[in-house]
Amino acid sequence: MTQTISINDSGRLQLTPLEIPSRLLLGPGPSNAHPAVLQAMNTSPVGHLDPAFLALMDEIQSLLRYVWQTENPLTIAVSGTGTAAMEATIANAVEPGDVVLIGVAGYFGNRLVDMAGRYGADVRTITKPWGQVFNLDELQTALKTHRPTILALVHAETSTGARQPLEGVADLCDEFGTLLLVDSVTSLGGVPLFLDAWGVDLAYSCSQKGLGCPPGASPFTMSPRAVEKLQQRQTKVANWYLDMLLLGKYWGAERTYHHTAPINLYYALREALRLLAEEGLANSWQRHQKNVEYLWEGLESLGLSMHVEQEYRLPTLTTVCIPTGVDGKAIARQLLNEYNIEIGGGLGELAGLVWRVGLMGFNSRKESVDQLLAALRQVLPK
Amino acid sequence: MTQTISINDSGRLQLTPLEIPSRLLLGPGPSNAHPAVLQAMNTSPVGHLDPAFLALMDEIQSLLRYVWQTENPLTIAVSGTGTAAMEATIANAVEPGDVVLIGVAGYFGNRLVDMAGRYGADVRTITKPWGQVFNLDELQTALKTHRPTILALVHAETSTGARQPLEGVADLCDEFGTLLLVDSVTSLGGVPLFLDAWGVDLAYSCSQKGLGCPPGASPFTMSPRAVEKLQQRQTKVANWYLDMLLLGKYWGAERTYHHTAPINLYYALREALRLLAEEGLANSWQRHQKNVEYLWEGLESLGLSMHVEQEYRLPTLTTVCIPTGVDGKAIARQLLNEYNIEIGGGLGELAGLVWRVGLMGFNSRKESVDQLLAALRQVLPK
Numbered sequence: 001m002t003q004t005i006s007i008n009d010s011g012r013l014q015l016t017p018l019e020i021p022s023r024l025l026l027g028p029g030p031s032n033a034h035p036a037v038l039q040a041m042n043t044s045p046v047g048h049l050d051p052a053f054l055a056l057m058d059e060i061q062s063l064l065r066y067v068w069q070t071e072n073p074l075t076i077a078v079s080g081t082g083t084a085a086m087e088a089t090i091a092n093a094v095e096p097g098d099v100v101l102i103g104v105a106g107y108f109g110n111r112l113v114d115m116a117g118r119y120g121a122d123v124r125t126i127t128k129p130w131g132q133v134f135n136l137d138e139l140q141t142a143l144k145t146h147r148p149t150i151l152a153l154v155h156a157e158t159s160t161g162a163r164q165p166l167e168g169v170a171d172l173c174d175e176f177g178t179l180l181l182v183d184s185v186t187s188l189g190g191v192p193l194f195l196d197a198w199g200v201d202l203a204y205s206c207s208q209k210g211l212g213c214p215p216g217a218s219p220f221t222m223s224p225r226a227v228e229k230l231q232q233r234q235t236k237v238a239n240w241y242l243d244m245l246l247l248g249k250y251w252g253a254e255r256t257y258h259h260t261a262p263i264n265l266y267y268a269l270r271e272a273l274r275l276l277a278e279e280g281l282a283n284s285w286q287r288h289q290k291n292v293e294y295l296w297e298g299l300e301s302l303g304l305s306m307h308v309e310q311e312y313r314l315p316t317l318t319t320v321c322i323p324t325g326v327d328g329k330a331i332a333r334q335l336l337n338e339y340n341i342e343i344g345g346g347l348g349e350l351a352g353l354v355w356r357v358g359l360m361g362f363n364s365r366k367e368s369v370d371q372l373l374a375a376l377r378q379v380l381p382k
Numbered sequence: 383m384t385q386t387i388s389i390n391d392s393g394r395l396q397l398t399p400l401e402i403p404s405r406l407l408l409g410p411g412p413s414n415a416h417p418a419v420l421q422a423m424n425t426s427p428v429g430h431l432d433p434a435f436l437a438l439m440d441e442i443q444s445l446l447r448y449v450w451q452t453e454n455p456l457t458i459a460v461s462g463t464g465t466a467a468m469e470a471t472i473a474n475a476v477e478p479g480d481v482v483l484i485g486v487a488g489y490f491g492n493r494l495v496d497m498a499g500r501y502g503a504d505v506r507t508i509t510k511p512w513g514q515v516f517n518l519d520e521l522q523t524a525l526k527t528h529r530p531t532i533l534a535l536v537h538a539e540t541s542t543g544a545r546q547p548l549e550g551v552a553d554l555c556d557e558f559g560t561l562l563l564v565d566s567v568t569s570l571g572g573v574p575l576f577l578d579a580w581g582v583d584l585a586y587s588c589s590q591k592g593l594g595c596p597p598g599a600s601p602f603t604m605s606p607r608a609v610e611k612l613q614q615r616q617t618k619v620a621n622w623y624l625d626m627l628l629l630g631k632y633w634g635a636e637r638t639y640h641h642t643a644p645i646n647l648y649y650a651l652r653e654a655l656r657l658l659a660e661e662g663l664a665n666s667w668q669r670h671q672k673n674v675e676y677l678w679e680g681l682e683s684l685g686l687s688m689h690v691e692q693e694y695r696l697p698t699l700t701t702v703c704i705p706t707g708v709d710g711k712a713i714a715r716q717l718l719n720e721y722n723i724e725i726g727g728g729l730g731e732l733a734g735l736v737w738r739v740g741l742m743g744f745n746s747r748k749e750s751v752d753q754l755l756a757a758l759r760q761v762l763p764k
Contacts, residue, residue: 008453010448011445011447013445013656014659015652018438020434023426030642030645033427043402071390087623119620197387214644216646216647238620257729260464263598268646271399271400274399278396282389342429347639
């Protein structure tokens with residue numbers, strides 16, 4: 001080998017093997033994964049067209065349909081984190097000029113606005129203060145005003161901890177032929193969700209919250225009605241990596257190569273979904289609800305209050321008001337450094353006003369709550 | 383919890399824990415990962431803003447600069463597989479109407495054409511039969527004809543096994559102010575590559591080939607000159623997930639939240655890069671070259687010939703001509719089912735004509751070659 005250029009060693013760090021602190025992750029995600037799920041990642045990869053892998057993809061599809069309560073054939077895991085799955089719904093559903101109405105009552109509603117704009121949507125918004133939700137009357141009025149092609153709502157707003165009720169929304173959409181797009185990043189697996197019964201056409205989620213898996217492979221689904229719109233597009237999907245016309249052929253019967261899947265993450269996702277199916281959806285939802293109520297009681301006994309009205313609080317993520325005079329960032333830093341517990345701070349309108357406490361998937365356990373409450377008792381000003 | 387809809391259990395598969403066959407992956411990728419790299423994935427995730435994780439991101443950046451031989455500040459891992467990193471170069475470099483000249487001599491050149499078109503590029507191509515490469519005269523003529531904003535070349539064409547020489551190309555580009563974009567998916571870590579010395583402005587790769595890591599976190603880099611073009615864009619990057627103006631703030635000093643990184647894949651990538659730095663780039667390149675020459679000799683002794691002229695053959699991926707009368711698919715299937723060895727078939731123009739044999743990263747070892755040759759001796763018609 002001729003090699004006339006000399007190698008620059010300036011970036012060649014001499015490192016010791018990986019050492020990572022062991023944290024209890026009670027922020028907005030990622031959460032800790034079940035040990036069996038982590039162990040599955042330590043399995044040698046096979047090829048993305050290996051019959052053993054294709055069989056595993058089928059299992060993932062079936063189990064995702066179960067956890068989402070849908071029969072959509074096009075139900076897959078996208079090879080990226082939740083944001084990639086969010087972008088997949090927009091990229092495939094939106095054609096330039098489509099009116100997209102977005103409910104914005106938090107950070108992730110705003111992200112949808114930014115994203116849809118990049119795909120040429122004529123974006124309209126309906127807004128609420130962060131932490132509140134839309135009622136059917138408000139949605140109906142907005143639908144009448146904007147007559148959108150797509151209505152996008154955030155079922156579980158990770159920035160506020162509010163649960164947007166979805167029952168009845170599809171009936172309103174039907175009047176205008178509007179597709180219903182739903183963010184279920186912080187609800188899937190932990191919060192009751194019935195995609196088909198509620199008439200949701202497009203949904204996305206992530207792996208590292210209610211499913212208790214590490215991040216990187218993200219649930220995506222679209223209804224036959226949404227697929228029909230996709231097939232009738234006049235323009236190519238403006239995103240190659242997330243184009244469902246191509247991806248559908250890899251996940252479907254054709255098995256046409258599209259891209260190399262993140263094999264080991266799919267191992268993990270399959271294990272996480274298997275454990276969830278073993279527990280059962282109803283049991284998982286009840287577990288999340290029970291543990292979060294235990295958390296709320298404990299926080300209240302410490303004199304803390306929640307930001308969201310109880311009826312609309314998520315069982316997976318709670319926003320806790322930071323008491324006046326308390327340095328929220330300092331408390332979170334102390335929990336991390338002294339107790340190895342991660343909680344989140346507020347975003348956007350809620351920055352500096354709340355902490356975000358997640359109890360999701362494997363971490364929705366009484367022990368997690370006890371550990372957090374004990375630490376808070378130590379670090380909160382008396 | 384009120385719940386009036388009953389749960390549909392039709393997708394609720396009852397599965398046993400994951401069992402995956404142990405394969406020797408000698409196809410076009412993924413390759414097997416080093417056991418220490420796999421083990422790193424079995425580490426509980428921390429948060430994507432955890433100080434321990436931010437330090438690990440810095441290590442990844444430094445080590446990526448080393449393996450690419452670049453000092454580009456914007457050198458990161460994208461949260462997706464190689465195709466996502468490919469799309470990141472296009473999405474960030476191309477503005478609608480930009481003339482993009484693409485060298486097409488294989489499947490991945492064509493993929494760049496499709497992708498650049500989706501971002502509004504005025505795409506021009508220069509073509510060669512699959513397995514050949516472009517010389518400087520041909521590139522100069524094409525540059526003069528098209529005067530492109532961007533010239534995209536595939537350094538290592540995974541579909542053909544050909545290595546496109548890059549020395550001298552940047553000098554030609556300079557005349558027209560053309561940015562040089564390079565696909566190094568199948569070269570990074572295994573094939574000599576000097577981004578800065580060769581004047582490359584944008585490059586992408588993957589984790590599961592020369593780096594010996596599972597797929598899912600993919601190297602991306604852009605030169606200060608390419609960043610300048612990005613900063614002067616008149617339109618938003620038409621891809622939120624891959625927008626380097628946003629991602630640069632997460633990987634840079636600001637640490638602004640963008641999306642949840644695939645934490646455990648970054649653990650693995652850090653370990654893979656650490657091992658590569660320990661071995662040293664020159665040693666890794668020499669190892670790949672030595673083992674592939676041993677493979678070529680062995681294949682020739684079995685009466686097989688290579689598709690690409692020796693001077694331009696990649697040390698990481700070899701296309702082997704399927705002898706007349708031999709059923710290439712049946713041989714590959716037999717290797718997989720009876721010997722647990724994966725090799726690849728041909729794509730596009732080379733479908734049915736070649737096998738693709740990869741010796742990449744951890745798998746570039748004499749033992750891998752011996753194992754394959756012994757199996758081929760059994761399954762090839764006498």
